[in-house]
Amino acid sequence: MLSVEHIQKSFGSVQALRDVSFSIGAGSVFGLLGPNGSGKTTTMRTILNILNPDAGQVTWNGKAIDRAMRRRFGYLPEERGLYGKMAVREQIIYFGRLHGLHEPEAAKRADAWIERLEIGTYALRPAAELSKGNQQKVQIACAALHEPELLILDEPFSGLDPVNADILLAVLLDLKAKGATLVLSSHQMWQLEQLCTAYCVINKGETRATGTLAELRAAWPTRLVRVAPDSKALRDAAAGFGASVAGSENGALDLNVPANSDFAAMLRTFVGADSIVRFEVVEPSLHDIYLRAIGVAA
Amino acid sequence: MNDFITVYSGDLMRRIKSRPFIIGLVLGTLAIVALLKLPTMLAPTIVSQGTNILIVADAPIAAQARPLLSKTLTVRGVVPASTKIDAALLKRFDADNAVSIQDVKTGIRITIYAKNPTSVPSGRVRTALLPLQVQHATHLTNAQITAALDARVEVRSLSTTFHSVHQAEAAQGLAMTLVVFLYILVLVNSQFVMSAVAEEKTSRIAELLIATVDPMVLLVAKVLVGATLSVLQLLVWVGIGIALGSSGSGSGASSAAANPFSLAGLLGNTLSPEVIAAFIVFFILGFLQISTVFAGVASLINRTEDLGSISGPMVIPTVAGYFIGILAINAPSLPVVTVTSFVPLLSPFVMFARMAVTHVPTWEIATSIALNLLALWGIAWFAGKLYRVGMMLYGRPPKFAQVWEILRTPS
Numbered sequence: 149m150l151s152v153e154h155i156q157k158s159f160g161s162v163q164a165l166r167d168v169s170f171s172i173g174a175g176s177v178f179g180l181l182g183p184n185g186s187g188k189t190t191t192m193r194t195i196l197n198i199l200n201p202d203a204g205q206v207t208w209n210g211k212a213i214d215r216a217m218r219r220r221f222g223y224l225p226e227e228r229g230l231y232g233k234m235a236v237r238e239q240i241i242y243f244g245r246l247h248g249l250h251e252p253e254a255a256k257r258a259d260a261w262i263e264r265l266e267i268g269t270y271a272l273r274p275a276a277e278l279s280k281g282n283q284q285k286v287q288i289a290c291a292a293l294h295e296p297e298l299l300i301l302d303e304p305f306s307g308l309d310p311v312n313a314d315i316l317l318a319v320l321l322d323l324k325a326k327g328a329t330l331v332l333s334s335h336q337m338w339q340l341e342q343l344c345t346a347y348c349v350i351n352k353g354e355t356r357a358t359g360t361l362a363e364l365r366a367a368w369p370t371r372l373v374r375v376a377p378d379s380k381a382l383r384d385a386a387a388g389f390g391a392s393v394a395g396s397e398n399g400a401l402d403l404n405v406p407a408n409s410d411f412a413a414m415l416r417t418f419v420g421a422d423s424i425v426r427f428e429v430v431e432p433s434l435h436d437i438y439l440r441a442i443g444v445a446a
Numbered sequence: 447m448n449d450f451i452t453v454y455s456g457d458l459m460r461r462i463k464s465r466p467f468i469i470g471l472v473l474g475t476l477a478i479v480a481l482l483k484l485p486t487m488l489a490p491t492i493v494s495q496g497t498n499i500l501i502v503a504d505a506p507i508a509a510q511a512r513p514l515l516s517k518t519l520t521v522r523g524v525v526p527a528s529t530k531i532d533a534a535l536l537k538r539f540d541a542d543n544a545v546s547i548q549d550v551k552t553g554i555r556i557t558i559y560a561k562n563p564t565s566v567p568s569g570r571v572r573t574a575l576l577p578l579q580v581q582h583a584t585h586l587t588n589a590q591i592t593a594a595l596d597a598r599v600e601v602r603s604l605s606t607t608f609h610s611v612h613q614a615e616a617a618q619g620l621a622m623t624l625v626v627f628l629y630i631l632v633l634v635n636s637q638f639v640m641s642a643v644a645e646e647k648t649s650r651i652a653e654l655l656i657a658t659v660d661p662m663v664l665l666v667a668k669v670l671v672g673a674t675l676s677v678l679q680l681l682v683w684v685g686i687g688i689a690l691g692s693s694g695s696g697s698g699a700s701s702a703a704a705n706p707f708s709l710a711g712l713l714g715n716t717l718s719p720e721v722i723a724a725f726i727v728f729f730i731l732g733f734l735q736i737s738t739v740f741a742g743v744a745s746l747i748n749r750t751e752d753l754g755s756i757s758g759p760m761v762i763p764t765v766a767g768y769f770i771g772i773l774a775i776n777a778p779s780l781p782v783v784t785v786t787s788f789v790p791l792l793s794p795f796v797m798f799a800r801m802a803v804t805h806v807p808t809w810e811i812a813t814s815i816a817l818n819l820l821a822l823w824g825i826a827w828f829a830g831k832l833y834r835v836g837m838m839l840y841g842r843p844p845k846f847a848q849v850w851e852i853l854r855t856p857s
Contacts, residue, residue, distance in 0.1 A: 160851060196657045198838065215660060219449075223657040229650030234460065243451045246658045360548070 149174055154203035164190040166353040179344035180333040181438050187353040188333045192300050219248050222296035226303045228287050232276030240289045247294035248357040261289040281312050301332040302398050337435045349441035356441040368432045371407050376426035385421035389414050449659045482690045496567050498522050500541040514574045523756030531559045537770050553583040621775045624725050630770040631676040632733050639672040640740035641654040644750050652837040658782040661834045674739045724801045731818040732794025735825050742829025745836030763791040771795030788814050790821030812823050
């Protein structure tokens with residue numbers, strides 16, 4: 149289990165992390181969310197011991213992260229980098245060796261990854277000759293070749309076309325199935341929802357929300373009730389449940405109601421008040437939770 | 447240790463296969479070959495220019511002049527003084543120049559009629575005919591004059607380091623060669639280390655590396671790869687120098703004295719084993735100090751274009767060390783030489799140069815090495831701090847205050 153406890157980090161007068169805490173169960177996929185400059189990358193670097201926290205601690209299975217442990221981790225930084233003049237295959241093998249694989253094993257795995265990522269045509273070409281998307285695939289192979297226990301991916305989908313994004317998604321799901329713990333950040337909420345079992349929203353260097361989607365939804369104070377038709381009778385009936393009108397569209401009325409409302413009673417009341425054709429309780433999406441957590445939307 | 451070996455071997459192979467290294471090695475080798483061989487190859491051509499002469503003089507003087515001139519020039523023939531001298535005459539005797547010699551009251555008058563005035567061996571003619579000139583002026587015998595002119599100043603060495611002037615001159619020549627090698631290798635390969643660090647930072651691969659390997663391992667491996675390549679280049683160049691030097695004639699000492707870039711002297715034991723060992727020790731110390739500073743500072747830049755501006759001021763100690771080293775070869779006892787042979791960054795050049803040409807007390811050598819090791823420790827601490835933080839520092843170049851903050855922050 150990865151445990152991040154109240155970490156703080158400053159660069160001169162800039163406080164990048166004020167108080168970030170979360171924990172990730174082994175084998176889970178964890179989404180780190182936050183706007184640009186919120187502290188996601190600094191958090192990832194701190195987990196990997198690239199940066200030492202000014203306060204707080206990071207542990208993996210209860211132990212402070214050391215060099216030997218770090219070799220069993222994988223990392224795909226946001227700013228991608230490869231040796232431009234080194235051949236793709238050679239490069240993947242090199243990073244495998246840096247993570248403790250022997251050359252023959254690294255070569256065998258490199259060939260398998262090259263085939264899987266469909267970059268065989270470029271295997272012997274210098275990395276600089278590849279497109280940005282293909283370079284990114286090489287970097288993913290470099291990060292995952294040694295089958296890391298913990299793989300940290302900073303914006304792994306950025307720069308990938310839909311086909312390559314699907315390839316990456318399949319790769320990550322496969323790693324998850326093999327038991328790897330994944331931590332990833334992305335601005336593509338739908339991709340995170342496909343992959344992640346838990347999340348942490350960071351803003352201005354602080355944890356704003358953390359937990360599984362169910363836990364985050366449970367903590368959400370309101371629910372959206374969509375009811376049709378949009379009539380005065382229904383609006384009046386809704387007022388009795390402490391609801392406020394969120395909007396009206398295509399003849400349907402959106403109502404914000406407290407999360408702990410008795411929805412069955414509400415439905416019965418609405419049926420008695422008007423001839424309703426629609427009643428739907430809409431759970432907050434990850435996007436809604438994210439926006440609320442960073443203080444952009446209520 | 448495994449991390450170090452992987453990084454070191456990976457980096458070494460990348461650098462050995464890199465175009466700049468191959469080009470540098472080939473060009474350096476060609477330069478050594480050119481320096482050693484071109485003078486020998488060109489000498490016969492240059493020396494033979496205008497050396498075919500025709501003597502124009504009356505029989506008695508011609509008889510005296512001919513053996514003197516034949517020592518250094520090719521005499522194609524002798525014609526009487528009354529002969530009309532023109533291009534046709536020279537062509538008939540296949541001569542480049544006609545040397546006319548006339549007896550006058552104060553000695554002899556020498557006139558050279560040249561087919562090509564740009565290649566007239568007037569100095570050699572004058573020197574060759576000096577005994578004849580003096581004889582005609584003083585009426586001494588030829589043998590007396592030659593003996594007087596051949597008298598040499600004899601030098602006998604009282605030095606415990608060198609037994610002869612030849613040996614001292616050879617040592618100076620070799621020391622000069624080695625200081626030049628030291629300078630080129632340290633400067634060029636330190637800049638290679640610097641650009642390798644900058645490349646990893648600007649290509650953003652540094653973050654991936656630092657996430658896996660300790661930054662100090664990366665720094666040390668990079669510096670040692672630079673040192674290995676320097677030694678490799680040195681071995682290639684010295685090997686070629688020795689091979690070419692030993693293929694020539696003459697003893698080691700005399701060859702080295704004749705040509706400071708000839709390494710034949712190494713075969714002739716011109717430099718003692720202690721001096722050769724000192725060269726290796728000071729080369730390693732100098733290289734490690736300078737390239738470690740370069741690597742640390744390179745981690746602060748964000749664009750490879752900034753390398754030039756940042757390396758400029760850092761080259762100054764190396765250049766200063768080189769010039770003082772050259773000075774030390776000719777004047778090893780100067781106070782500035784003695785003092786700077788203890789100053790880290792300078793002493794690798796200066797102390798070695800002093801040792802090559804004079805006796806340096808053991809305690810001075812030991813002190814200099816100790817001070818250099820101490821400085822290397824300090825430089826490694828300084829560069830390590832910069833590197834550890836600098837490699838992850840992007841955006842605006844750091845200000846001095848930020849750098850100071852980095853150095854003050856505990857690791």
